[in-house]
Amino acid sequence: MTRIKVNGIVLGIESFGAADAPLVLLVGGTTMLSWPDALCERLAAGGRRVVRYDLRDSGESTTADPQAPAYTLRDLAADAAALADALGGGPAHLAGIGVGGMVAQVAVLDHPAAFSALTLVGTRAVAPGPPDDDLPDHDEAAMGRLFASPMPDWTDREAVADFAAGGAEILGDDPAAARATAVRIWDRTPGTAPPVQMANQLGMVFSALDCTPRWRERLPEIKVPALVIHGRRDPFFPVGNGEAIAREIPGARLLVLEDAATAIPDTAFGKVAEAMLALG
Incomplete structure (x- = not known):
């Protein structure tokens, strides 16, 4: 794990695999730990240099004021392109999960020369907030339970871990895995x-982020191979x-994980890695 300076800020990164292998760049959602270690290792074993990184205001990356970010979604997209360039080796396969998937979509649209392929996991094509009329919104019952849960004492490591496990149970993810990841993020x-x-655990910085202009209407402009x-x-x-x-997205492949909710379960790591490796 190390840090690299781009666009006047510092991004925390972690690398897997040979330094001269084709690059797969994983956008955190919001921390790099949204991408499980075992999945990164499988991609590296498939002959890729895998680099996962923290978005601004999370993990090892520059942290300023997550309640009033002085940057936009397009700045985060520019960070991805600058990081791919700084890491070298030609255009990168860019992958984003959750809000990181929003960053990845805009990055490929705004900086097409920087990327050779695109993977999007558990994301959508509109900014946080009410979706377009033709898109399904958050499940009301699940959100009602989730937002009824009191916020933890964010200074208490165990309370934060308990909160993450409870949220995972509501969302249909693995509570034990969520607890372990929350502890790592807290540390x-x-x-x-x-x-x-809170920004590290929940990515709440996105609720204050300028995500204009819209990009959904530009998705047909994406020319690289894409996996959703x-x-x-x-x-x-x-x-x-x-x-x-x-x-x-023209020619995009859709892979639906039948038993998954918001996180990539460990039972799907092999299938996900195989699909990503086939993309490029």
Whole structure:
């Protein structure tokens, strides 16, 4: 794990695989730990140099004020392109999960020369907030339960882990895996200030981020091979969001994980890695 400076800020990165292998760049959603270690290792074993990284205001990357970010979604997209260039080796296969998938879509649209392929996992083609009329919104029952849960004491490591496990159970993800990831995120968050801890755990910075202009209408401009992966049981971004993206990117392949919700379950690592490796 190391840090690299691009666009006047520092991004925390972690690399797997040979340095001279084709690059797969994984956009965190919002921290790099959204991409499981075992999946990164499988991609590296398939002959790729895998680099996962933290978005701004998370993990090892530059942290300023996650409650009032002085950057936009397009700045985060520019970070991805600049990081791909700094890592060298030619255009990268870019992959984004959750809100990282929004970053990845805009990055490929705004900086097409930087990328050779695109993978989008559990995301949608519109900014946070109400979706377009033809896209399914968050599942009301799940969101009602999720938002009824009181926020933890963000300075308390175990309370944060309990909160993450409870949220995972509501969303249909593995509570034990969520707990373990939350502890790792807490341990690598710079300080215990509640807004910073909350930004690392929940990605709440996106609720304050300028995500204009719209990009959904530009999806047909994407010319690189694309893979869209979505959990059938995802209550946060229901599968219709992934289906819409796959329809609107020319030639995109849709891979629906029948037993998955918002996270990539360990039982799907092999299938996901195989599909990503086949893309390029």
